[in-house]
Amino acid sequence: MQTLCFQGLTKAYGGVPALSDVTLTLSAGRVHALMGENGAGKSTLIKLIAGVVAADRMTVTRDGKTLPLRTAAEATKAGFRFIHQELNIVPQLSVAENVLLGHPAPRRFGMFIDWRRMQDKAAAALASLGAEHIDVRQQAGALATGDKMLTRIASALVAEAGAAEPCLYVFDEPTAALTASESTKLFDVIARLKAQGAAVLYVSHRMNEVLQICDDVTVLRDGRHVLTTEIAKTTRVEIIAAMTGKPVSDAIPARTTPVGQGVACRVTALDTRDLSGLNLSLAEGEILGVAGLDESSQTAFLRLILGQGRIQKGGLEVLNGPAPTSPEQAWARGIAYVPRERRSQGLMLGMGVRPNALFPHLVDYGLLADKRAEVARTRGLADQVRLRFQGTEQPVGQLSGGNQQKVLFARAIAKNPKLLLLEEPTRGVDVGARAEIHGLIRALSTQGSAVILASSDLVELLGLSDRILILQGGRQMAVLDRQAMTPADLLARIYASEAA
Amino acid sequence: MNFRSFSTALRQWGTFLGLLAIVVFFAWRLPETFPTAQNFLNISQQISMLAVAAFTMTIVMVMNDFDLSVGSTASLAGIVAAVLFAAGQPVWVGVTAALAVGVLGGVFNGFLVAYIGILPFIATLGTLTMFSGAAFMISDGKTIFGRDIPTEFAGFARFGIPLDAIGLEGAKLPLMTLAAVVVLLMVWLLLEQTTFGRRLYAIGGNRVAAELAGINTRRLRLMAFGLTGLGAAVAGLMYASRVASANPTQGAGLMLDAIAAVFLGMTMGREGEPRVLATLVGVLILGILDNGLTQMNVDSYVREILIGAIVVSAVAISAFGQRRG
Numbered sequence: 001m002q003t004l005c006f007q008g009l010t011k012a013y014g015g016v017p018a019l020s021d022v023t024l025t026l027s028a029g030r031v032h033a034l035m036g037e038n039g040a041g042k043s044t045l046i047k048l049i050a051g052v053v054a055a056d057r058m059t060v061t062r063d064g065k066t067l068p069l070r071t072a073a074e075a076t077k078a079g080f081r082f083i084h085q086e087l088n089i090v091p092q093l094s095v096a097e098n099v100l101l102g103h104p105a106p107r108r109f110g111m112f113i114d115w116r117r118m119q120d121k122a123a124a125a126l127a128s129l130g131a132e133h134i135d136v137r138q139q140a141g142a143l144a145t146g147d148k149m150l151t152r153i154a155s156a157l158v159a160e161a162g163a164a165e166p167c168l169y170v171f172d173e174p175t176a177a178l179t180a181s182e183s184t185k186l187f188d189v190i191a192r193l194k195a196q197g198a199a200v201l202y203v204s205h206r207m208n209e210v211l212q213i214c215d216d217v218t219v220l221r222d223g224r225h226v227l228t229t230e231i232a233k234t235t236r237v238e239i240i241a242a243m244t245g246k247p248v249s250d251a252i253p254a255r256t257t258p259v260g261q262g263v264a265c266r267v268t269a270l271d272t273r274d275l276s277g278l279n280l281s282l283a284e285g286e287i288l289g290v291a292g293l294d295e296s297s298q299t300a301f302l303r304l305i306l307g308q309g310r311i312q313k314g315g316l317e318v319l320n321g322p323a324p325t326s327p328e329q330a331w332a333r334g335i336a337y338v339p340r341e342r343r344s345q346g347l348m349l350g351m352g353v354r355p356n357a358l359f360p361h362l363v364d365y366g367l368l369a370d371k372r373a374e375v376a377r378t379r380g381l382a383d384q385v386r387l388r389f390q391g392t393e394q395p396v397g398q399l400s401g402g403n404q405q406k407v408l409f410a411r412a413i414a415k416n417p418k419l420l421l422l423e424e425p426t427r428g429v430d431v432g433a434r435a436e437i438h439g440l441i442r443a444l445s446t447q448g449s450a451v452i453l454a455s456s457d458l459v460e461l462l463g464l465s466d467r468i469l470i471l472q473g474g475r476q477m478a479v480l481d482r483q484a485m486t487p488a489d490l491l492a493r494i495y496a497s498e499a500a
Numbered sequence: 501m502n503f504r505s506f507s508t509a510l511r512q513w514g515t516f517l518g519l520l521a522i523v524v525f526f527a528w529r530l531p532e533t534f535p536t537a538q539n540f541l542n543i544s545q546q547i548s549m550l551a552v553a554a555f556t557m558t559i560v561m562v563m564n565d566f567d568l569s570v571g572s573t574a575s576l577a578g579i580v581a582a583v584l585f586a587a588g589q590p591v592w593v594g595v596t597a598a599l600a601v602g603v604l605g606g607v608f609n610g611f612l613v614a615y616i617g618i619l620p621f622i623a624t625l626g627t628l629t630m631f632s633g634a635a636f637m638i639s640d641g642k643t644i645f646g647r648d649i650p651t652e653f654a655g656f657a658r659f660g661i662p663l664d665a666i667g668l669e670g671a672k673l674p675l676m677t678l679a680a681v682v683v684l685l686m687v688w689l690l691l692e693q694t695t696f697g698r699r700l701y702a703i704g705g706n707r708v709a710a711e712l713a714g715i716n717t718r719r720l721r722l723m724a725f726g727l728t729g730l731g732a733a734v735a736g737l738m739y740a741s742r743v744a745s746a747n748p749t750q751g752a753g754l755m756l757d758a759i760a761a762v763f764l765g766m767t768m769g770r771e772g773e774p775r776v777l778a779t780l781v782g783v784l785i786l787g788i789l790d791n792g793l794t795q796m797n798v799d800s801y802v803r804e805i806l807i808g809a810i811v812v813s814a815v816a817i818s819a820f821g822q823r824r825g
């Protein structure tokens with residue numbers, strides 16, 4: 001194959017256009033970036049060419065010959081492989097079964113499933129990603145978020161005996177859930193696919209990656225094509241301008257006021273089932289970053305403060321009182337939380353923006369619903385996070401990935417929390433909205449709210465935090481002053497603690 | 501602002517159109533006996549017990565749970581009241597005790613589901629047998645009837661509000677119908693307008709997320725099951741009053757019909773979620789089919805096949821409409 005041409009891609013959802021007459025040409029052996037703000041239509045484009053969603057109009061040609069592409073099966077047959085934006089592993093199945101999902105299971109005597117060979121095949125696919133640490137017999141639902149993503153990527157990489165060599169790999173924000181080192185391994189894999197002569201379509205909001213690994217870029221805005229060019233012939237600023245239609249600064253606002261005097265949270269020699277030896281105190285208005293390769297201890301730490309988990313030893317004092325004993329109590333006392341996985345842990349996808357943004361605070365709107373006040377509040381919050389939506393009653397599941405994330409953040413800031421617990425708050429959020437969210441976090445801190453921010457985005461972590469806690473295997477490895485640290489320094493510290 | 505497509509609207513209103521079609525069909529085939537005020541009042545009374553059970557069943561189904569034990573709860577409630585009547589207790593004592601039994605049974609279901617963590621299907625399948633066994637034990641397996649049932653109690657199902665004022669000479673709005681309407685209003689208020697109800701929908705939307713966002717999911721589930729139990733007891737009492745007797749199996753048919761009514765209603769939800777007004781449509785479909793087919797002398801076995809087929813096809817059509825974006 002030399003070129004794949006998608007022409008006239010058009011899709012409207014209930015009369016509202018999501019993609020209007022977009023044309024995209026991909027070449028063998030080149031990595032093509034697809035960029036645009038949240039809701040620009042990137043994932044929609046991908047769902048059309050994957051046959052997951054029916055296109056209103058679409059013509060596909062490969063080397064000049066028309067290709068039928070109406071169902072997912074036809075897309076697979078054409079040699080297209082997809083890693084969609086939203087995590088969709090099957091949590092009850094093992095990792096091996098997930099990796100080989102959609103591929104015929106290896107069989108013994110053509111009858112019984114050959115579990116051994118299945119596991120070997122899955123392990124080989126994971127190894128090609130440098131993910132040997134994942135046990136293929138484990139239940140996939142129990143994996144960490146990053147490992148789930150690696151499992152899905154491995155699934156797209158499994159070679160199928162007898163089938164045509166895949167000619168197109170599509171990645172929709174694969175690195176949003178990966179650590180820096182996992183991303184690096186993914187980039188190696190992409191380079192290999194490219195060398196093998198496949199075309200790659202790559203979606204990401206992280207400008208650095210795009211500049212580093214892509215050859216061409218196409219930018220969408222409001223479902224329309226605005227720019228296609230070679231990466232070598234463009235700049236970061238030009239791409240951002242094409243995406244937003246105006247220049248946007250992605251600089252993170254620095255602290256302008258000193259941290260407060262009062263203590264928001266004090267942890268003394270704390271042990272729980274998942275954590276041990278935690279010792280620190282957090283001032284009002286302070287932003288504490290939490291870093292480390294092992295996200296489950298970060299989650300355990302934040303959830304402990306949210307009232308989940310039992311203290312075995314030591315003390316935890318939160319907002320001048322004992323630790324909350326349930327999330328219900330925590331929210332009532334002014335603690336707000338953004339969980340790591342927006343779809344499984346955060347949102348009611350079938351429900352509207354309004355209930356999703358407001359439901360921890362429903363009592364504030366009275367025993368009986370006051371729809372007017374709620375709609376007004378929802379609109380105010382949506383403005384603050386730059387939500388792109390069609391109405392306060394639109395189901396959240398219909399929003400683009402980044403906009404879903406914004407709803408989750410809006411919920412957390414809806415009532416000026418005194419203590420804000422954040423896990424990956426800007427995951428999948430575009431440049432402009434990311435700056436907006438960083439601004440909001442900084443503003444809350446200036447008003448005296450304490451923030452605990454767990455993030456794998458080191459730039460974000462260093463830009464916002466006053467101090468950074470490094471957690472590894474549930475233990476406190478260090479509390480670093482962020483002054484004068486670069487992402488490289490921080491990364492070195494993180495790896496040093498892993499080795500320790 | 502309209503992000504609902506025409507086909508979604510059609511899917512949502514399809515079930516309602518189905519109801520209208522059924523009414524029109526019977527009105528055409530039975531012009532003398534079906535489309536009369538008296539028949540509609542009869543239907544309203546016939547379906548009132550199912551309606552109460554289905555409305556309150558909606559409360560747990562909003563959270564993606566369900567309760568298989570409502571039928572035996574209804575039987576048990578009827579038996580408890582009748583046994584107390586037979587022992588010479590006044591009506592209010594019997595009724596209060598029966599309602600308390602319903603709430604306790606429901607709370608027990610909620611406890612098993614929310615605090616012990618047993619799947620609702622299994623937990624309520626277990627309590628279905630337990631409650632049914634209890635009903636047999638208390639009644640010795642006998643039907644309680646005749647002089648044991650006080651006339652005030654049985655009278656409830658016979659009385660109605662005269663409708664002469666609105667031009668329907670001799671017709672009466674049955675108190676049973678009125679009771680069902682009151683329950684409907686209360687459940688509607690509870691689910692659609694109160695914080696409590698909206699939290700139940702949030703739990704149904706994503707239980708993990710609801711818990712992390714500060715909703716006490718266990719307590720709410722417990723309370724919701726309690727209300728469903730209460731509704732089942734009310735339905736059981738209404739039934740006992742209507743037939744002026746109580747036996748340990750008389751509520752048995754209630755559970756499947758109540759669940760079927762909620763499922764029929766769910767085909768009308770925007771995201772396939774249960775809504776109590778939609779449950780009403782489901783109840784009406786089941787009740788009117790039953791009434792019309794009986795009048796047409798359709799064999800009762802055939803009737804069951806027809807009703808089952810209609811429920812399955814309604815749900816299938818709605819699932820098909822939801823398929824692709």
Ligand SMILES: Nc1ncnc2c1ncn2[C@@H]1O[C@H](COP(=O)(O)OP(=O)(O)OP(=O)(O)O)[C@@H](O)[C@H]1O
Nearest residue numbers: 013018038039040041042043044398399400401402
């Ligand atoms: N099922 C749906 N129903 C209605 N509208 C939808 C649906 N899916 C997507 N949309 C709308 O289509 C538009 C494009 O969404 P899409 O998911 O393609 O954005 P995106 O570019 O991938 O954004 P992100 O960077 O946030 O992932 C959005 O406005 C979204 O609300």
Ligand SMILES: [Mg+2]
Nearest residue numbers: 043085400401
């Ligand atoms: Mg997307």
